[in-house]
Amino acid sequence: FSLRQNEDQTSTAAPALISTSTDISKKLGADQPSSGLLTKCRPCTDGIKCVPQIQCPAHVRMDSKQKPQICDLPAGKFGYCCQTGQNHTVTKNQDKARVAQVDIPSFLPPQVLEEARLNFQKLMHNVAQIPVHRGLPDFTHGIVFHSTTKDDIHNFAVSNNALEQVITTQIFGKKEQVPVDDFLTNNVPIKFDKTPLGQQCRQPPICRDVKSIYRSHDGTCNNPLPERSFWGAAGQPMERLLPPAYEDGIWNPRAHSIDGSPLKSARQISRILLNDVNRPHPKYNLLVMQFGQLIAHDISQTSSVRLENGDLVQCCSPGGKVKLSPQETHFACMPIPVEPDDEFYAAFGVRCLNFVRLSLVPNPNCQLGYGKQLSKVTHFLDASPVYGSSEEAGRELRSFRGGRLRMLDDFGHDLLPLTNDKKACNTDEPGKSCFKAGDGRVNQIISLITLHIMFAREHNRLAEALSQVNPSATDEWLYQEARRIVIAELQHITYNEFLPALIGPQQMKRFRLVPLHQGYANDYNVNVNPAITNEFSGAAYRMGHSSVDGKFHIEKAQGQIDEVINIPDVMFNPSRMRKREFYDDMLRTLYTQPMQQVDSSITHGLSRFLFRGDNPFGLDLAAINIQRGRDQGLRCYNDYLEVMGSAKLHSFDQFPSEIGKKLAHVYSRPEDIDLWIGGLLEQAVPDGIVGITFAEIIADQFARFKQGDRYFYEYDGKTNPGAFSSAQLQEIRKTTLARLICDNADGLTLRTVPIAAFVRPDFGGNQLIGCDNPSLPAINLNAWRI
Ligand code: HEM
Numbered sequence: 001f002s003l004r005q006n007e008d009q010t011s012t013a014a015p016a017l018i019s020t021s022t023d024i025s026k027k028l029g030a031d032q033p034s035s036g037l038l039t040k041c042r043p044c045t046d047g048i049k050c051v052p053q054i055q056c057p058a059h060v061r062m063d064s065k066q067k068p069q070i071c072d073l074p075a076g077k078f079g080y081c082c083q084t085g086q087n088h089t090v091t092k093n094q095d096k097a098r099v100a101q102v103d104i105p106s107f108l109p110p111q112v113l114e115e116a117r118l119n120f121q122k123l124m125h126n127v128a129q130i131p132v133h134r135g136l137p138d139f140t141h142g143i144v145f146h147s148t149t150k151d152d153i154h155n156f157a158v159s160n161n162a163l164e165q166v167i168t169t170q171i172f173g174k175k176e177q178v179p180v181d182d183f184l185t186n187n188v189p190i191k192f193d194k195t196p197l198g199q200q201c202r203q204p205p206i207c208r209d210v211k212s213i214y215r216s217h218d219g220t221c222n223n224p225l226p227e228r229s230f231w232g233a234a235g236q237p238m239e240r241l242l243p244p245a246y247e248d249g250i251w252n253p254r255a256h257s258i259d260g261s262p263l264k265s266a267r268q269i270s271r272i273l274l275n276d277v278n279r280p281h282p283k284y285n286l287l288v289m290q291f292g293q294l295i296a297h298d299i300s301q302t303s304s305v306r307l308e309n310g311d312l313v314q315c316c317s318p319g320g321k322v323k324l325s326p327q328e329t330h331f332a333c334m335p336i337p338v339e340p341d342d343e344f345y346a347a348f349g350v351r352c353l354n355f356v357r358l359s360l361v362p363n364p365n366c367q368l369g370y371g372k373q374l375s376k377v378t379h380f381l382d383a384s385p386v387y388g389s390s391e392e393a394g395r396e397l398r399s400f401r402g403g404r405l406r407m408l409d410d411f412g413h414d415l416l417p418l419t420n421d422k423k424a425c426n427t428d429e430p431g432k433s434c435f436k437a438g439d440g441r442v443n444q445i446i447s448l449i450t451l452h453i454m455f456a457r458e459h460n461r462l463a464e465a466l467s468q469v470n471p472s473a474t475d476e477w478l479y480q481e482a483r484r485i486v487i488a489e490l491q492h493i494t495y496n497e498f499l500p501a502l503i504g505p506q507q508m509k510r511f512r513l514v515p516l517h518q519g520y521a522n523d524y525n526v527n528v529n530p531a532i533t534n535e536f537s538g539a540a541y542r543m544g545h546s547s548v549d550g551k552f553h554i555e556k557a558q559g560q561i562d563e564v565i566n567i568p569d570v571m572f573n574p575s576r577m578r579k580r581e582f583y584d585d586m587l588r589t590l591y592t593q594p595m596q597q598v599d600s601s602i603t604h605g606l607s608r609f610l611f612r613g614d615n616p617f618g619l620d621l622a623a624i625n626i627q628r629g630r631d632q633g634l635r636c637y638n639d640y641l642e643v644m645g646s647a648k649l650h651s652f653d654q655f656p657s658e659i660g661k662k663l664a665h666v667y668s669r670p671e672d673i674d675l676w677i678g679g680l681l682e683q684a685v686p687d688g689i690v691g692i693t694f695a696e697i698i699a700d701q702f703a704r705f706k707q708g709d710r711y712f713y714e715y716d717g718k719t720n721p722g723a724f725s726s727a728q729l730q731e732i733r734k735t736t737l738a739r740l741i742c743d744n745a746d747g748l749t750l751r752t753v754p755i756a757a758f759v760r761p762d763f764g765g766n767q768l769i770g771c772d773n774p775s776l777p778a779i780n781l782n783a784w785r786i
Pocket residue numbers: 141145289290291292293296300301302303444445536537538541542543544545547548567606610621624625628
């Protein structure tokens with residue numbers, strides 16, 4: 001399904017969301033409004049960059065006369081000469097702010113603090129302590145997806161502090177009648193710092209060595225300015241493109257249509273709109289899906305609110321029969337109702353799906369404001385699934401010999417080490433061994449484990465080769481250099497092969513994401529916060545869930561299917577990996593089997609049977625995604641069309657009729673459509689996989705990772721204290737995913753690869769070639785000789 005075609009090929013807009021380039025130029029006063037052809041705009045003044053509109057999000061809150069000057073971007077598009085930067089709040093419109101705050105006290109009255117404290121205590125204690133039981137899909141979801149065991153105690157304290165701050169802010173807002181908009185735009189300049197609630201406000205770490213050659217494991221000290229040394233580090237808040245859609249401006253999720261009626265249940269939207277249809281992608285294979293998930297885990301992991309004893313929160317009665325009574329319900333509960341006529345869950349008597357809200361972190365500047373979600377892993381694209389997101393996690397993975405990572409030698413082939421964490425696979429079954437990696441979600445699906453193994457093997461292969469070039473090198477040097485190269489390889493594959501496939505060549509150019517062929521890039525910007533945006537992790541990048549196929553067709557010989565695996569059977573069940581040929585077989589399957597198109601279809605493996613284990617039914621990931629978007633305060637789809645410069649939707653008739661009808665059934669108004677849903681319904685951008693809205697949100701995110709990461713592999717010594725020499729960088733640029741697959745295969749059933757590894761080998765001109773083919777050059781490590 002796709003939105004109706006738009007004839008204007010030059011527009012950045014989604015089809016049918018008409019906003020032509022010339023329209024914009026007329027509206028905003030380009031130099032020479034013209035005859036309908038593209039107009040040439042004035043260049044931005046010195047020091048100001050021309051950026052796509054989504055990278056200048058404050059413009060949506062400006063009056064039209066205040067909007068920034070438009071300018072030309074590569075690929076024939078317009079952008080803005082942006083002065084507000086990535087800050088989504090407007091600073092220009094000060095008059096409004098002053099009027100709004102006329103009567104607000106400039107400090108936090110002690111009685112508000114006291115009332116909030118009592119309220120919070122009550123909320124924490126007066127809830128039913130009904131933990132989620134082991135063995136249930138919910139348990140796996142809560143434990144593995146939203147926690148990393150080690151630092152839970154610390155996170156718990158921080159999260160409680162942030163929740164109490166939010167509750168205090170809510171009480172203050174109500175008492176003082178602060179306009180919702182003032183919270184949304186961070187316009188309440190009152191601080192917690194001199195109150196007991198200020199304890200957890202962030203103290204910047206002392207970065208002993210901002211010139212460190214190697215990036216830290218936890219992401220601290222990347223930005224050289226002391227007050228920004230936390231930017232992008234593990235545990236830090238996510239950013240936003242637009243202010244949150246909280247109904248009270250603080251933390252209450254969007255629950256109503258713009259016409260005031262309640263929004264429909266996320267499960268109802270999922271089951272009516274998103275069916276399970278087999279639509280193989282004509283060009284791309286499942287490696288896109290799998291590599292995509294690996295980097296999702298590199299850059300984002302949220303955490304959910306817990307009971308006081310650290311257990312998971314349950315919002316439904318046993319078996320999901322009903323939602324708990326208000327007296328028993330934890331304040332972080334947002335259970336998903338299931339209708340009695342649900343074609344799947346009704347058979348099991350399920351009327352309630354558990355859903356617990358994400359935990360929060362205090363505002364970094366200690367100011368009263370809306371709830372801020374965090375990522376537990378380093379936001380940077382830094383191979384944290386391989387090396388962990390803390391120094392301690394990193395050490396646990398090392399062998400401290402020859403720079404190598406610990407591996408399990410499984411009869412001569414290297415697998416990841418086994419974990420002794422009983423919760424890692426949600427089972428006590430003896431012999432069901434699960435793996436340990438830098439990311440706790442590694443066992444989630446067996447194809448993900450395959451890529452984890454591939455990168456860990458690559459690290460050890462490089463460490464070994466580096467020691468051949470430098471026989472006297474220490475373990476530390478070998479480890480750090482191999483890590484630096486693996487991170488560079490991961491970044492190069494992402495920007496050179498993966499992103500162009502995902503978001504299309506035009507977005508690559510407009511957002512300046514194309515890697516150079518030679519020389520150093522010069523895009524570092526000390527003002528860019530590399531943090532993940534809520535829009536990216538809560539919606540746009542979850543496009544990957546639509547690309548998952550419910551089955552793996554494992555082929556032994558070409559065209560000969562050996563085994564068909566249903567994906568719920570290989571979630572948290574990696575035992576097949578111990579079979580001698582499985583690693584090779586799985587990799588071959590990933591590059592041979594098509595990915596599913598990103599559209600309104602989601603496999604039942606995810607929307608009915610997620611983490612089923614031994615249970616007859618599982619969770620619905622699609623419903624979780626919709627609910628998560630509301631939990632994270634994502635605004636409706638229309639608002640993101642606006643921030644891109646596209647026209648908003650005003651009628652369900654703008655969709656193909658069948659989809660339009662379904663939408664009208666689950667939404668009162670087009671203005672209510674959730675971002676994840678709206679994005680999935682768009683037609684893919686030219687030569688890309690996702691529609692324009694997701695493409696822009698993803699492009700913006702990867703621009704942040706490039707401009708906001710001092711250690712990005714393409715930067716020279718002026719920016720990056722650990723820069724590669726130009727000879728080394730030229731070697732890194734030879735990296736391809738195909739080469740990586742070949743170099744780390746067992747060579748049992750895999751001896752060939754498609755040269756463009758993300759493209760199906762049956763797609764014209766991309767047939768399989770031998771791993772020894774000279775068109776797959778290897779990195780020459782002589783450039784690392786010291
Ligand atoms: C077998 C495949 C997959 C399964 C079973 C799976 C499952 C999940 C689950 C359970 C969550 C947490 C949902 C929540 O509570 O909000 C999640 C989050 C997420 N997934 Fe997937 N996923 C899969 C593949 C993918 C792929 C292919 C991508 C992207 C290309 C992706 C991107 C994400 C992102 C960005 C998040 C949010 C992470 C966070 O910030 O916590 N996933 N996924």
